[in-house]
Structure formats: structure tokens, C-alpha cells
Amino acid sequence: MLALCIGLGIQASAQGPAPAGKKQIYSETADPKAAIAAGLRQAKLEHKRVIIDFGGDWCGDCQVLDIYFHQPVNFALLQKNFVLVHVFIKETMDNNIELAAKYGVPIAKGVPALAILDANGTVIYSQKTGQFNSMRNMDPGSVNEFLNHWKG
Numbered sequence: 001m002l003a004l005c006i007g008l009g010i011q012a013s014a015q016g017p018a019p020a021g022k023k024q025i026y027s028e029t030a031d032p033k034a035a036i037a038a039g040l041r042q043a044k045l046e047h048k049r050v051i052i053d054f055g056g057d058w059c060g061d062c063q064v065l066d067i068y069f070h071q072p073v074n075f076a077l078l079q080k081n082f083v084l085v086h087v088f089i090k091e092t093m094d095n096n097i098e099l100a101a102k103y104g105v106p107i108a109k110g111v112p113a114l115a116i117l118d119a120n121g122t123v124i125y126s127q128k129t130g131q132f133n134s135m136r137n138m139d140p141g142s143v144n145e146f147l148n149h150w151k152g
Contacts, residue, residue, distance in 0.1 A: 025066050026056050026088040032096055039085040044119040049152050051082045054100050055112040058091045061135035062112045068135070068143040077144070081151035082116075104128065116150045125150055 039050045055062035069078055078084060087096055093107050100107045103115035104126030110133030116125040132138070 022057060023063060023066060024057055025062065026086045028088050030088070032085075032087040032099055035085050035087070036099075039083045040117065040119060040121050043083045043117075046083070048080075048119065049082050049124065049150065050117040050119070050121075051078075051084050051150075052087055052103055052105075052115040052117065053084060053112055054087045054089050054096065054105055054107060054114070056089050056091060059089075059111050061110075061133055064135040065112045065132055065143070068140045071140060071143075074140075074143050074147060077147040077151060081147070109133065118152075 036050070036052060039052075042048070043050045053062075053065070055065070057063070068074055069084070087099065089096055089100075089107055089111050093111070097107055100113065100115075103117070104123050105113045105115050106128060107113060109128070109130035112132045112135065113127045113130065114125075114132065115123055115127070118124055
């Protein structure tokens with residue numbers, strides 16, 4: 001799985017929270033449609049759901065979400081129940097808009113923005129109102145609640 005994650009520009013780590021400072025999470029050069037397709041194949045094989053995380057390394061709230069994802073309790077839930085696919089959104093928010101819309105995510109509401117898919121690619125949930133776009137002001141437990149709620 002680690003090789004698949006690295007090949008797609010998906011971050012995988014077993015070390016817990018990321019260090020302070022800007023971390024590269026989103027690949028500006030990866031093909032997001034191919035990454036999602038690979039994530040769906042992996043999810044089907046492993047009987048998991050897919051989280052599509054629309055955002056960018058420029059986004060402080062995206063960085064905070066990644067830190068929260070890597071906290072031990074959240075990371076265990078993430079690894080057991082989901083395949084995480086990151087889709088890069090420019091700071092001008094004018095790329096991958098159609099792809100986000102396909103999954104019910106209005107990028108204009110802000111990033112990070114998440115969609116949850118079942119292993120067949122059906123949208124189970126999408127953040128329509130920018131629920132995580134103020135992640136730095138949210139309790140880390142909100143990510144745990146989110147993962148537990150949508151783990152299937």
C-alpha cells in the first residue's frame with residue numbers, strides 16, 4: 001500500500017502528527033482522475049471507503065487537517081477504513097473545479113473539502129458548506145468524529 005500511496009502523491013506515514021511548518025501533501029503534477037481511480041481499486045480490494053481531500057499545500061487549514069489525520073487515534077481509523085486521495089487545488093481555486101463538482105464538493109466554499117466514496121465510486125458524503133475550511137479553529141476530536149461517522 002505504501003508504494004501505491006507514494007506513486008500517487010498520497011501521503012502515508014506511521015509516525016503520527018506532522019512536524020510544525022509547511023508539509024507537502026498535495027501533488028501539483030499528479031493526475032487526479034488516475035489517483036481517484038487507483039484509490040477506488042485499492043478500496044475495493046481492501047473493503048474500504050475513499051476520502052478525496054481537495055486542498056493545497058498553500059492552505060493552512062489543509063495542513064492542520066493533515067496533522068489531525070496523522071494523530072495516532074485518527075491515523076489508525078484512517079488506515080483501517082479509508083483510502084485517502086489528495087487532489088490539488090490552486091490558491092486561485094480555478095483548477096479541478098469540475099472534478100470537485102462531480103463529487104458534490106463546491107470548491108468556492110473553501111478548502112480543505114472532503115468527499116467520501118464507497119468502493120464503487122458512489123458519493124456517500126460531500127462537504128457542501130466548507131465544514132473543514134476553518135480547521136485551525138476546530139477541535140482535533142472533530143476529525144475523529146468525522147472518521148468514525150463515515151467509516152462504514
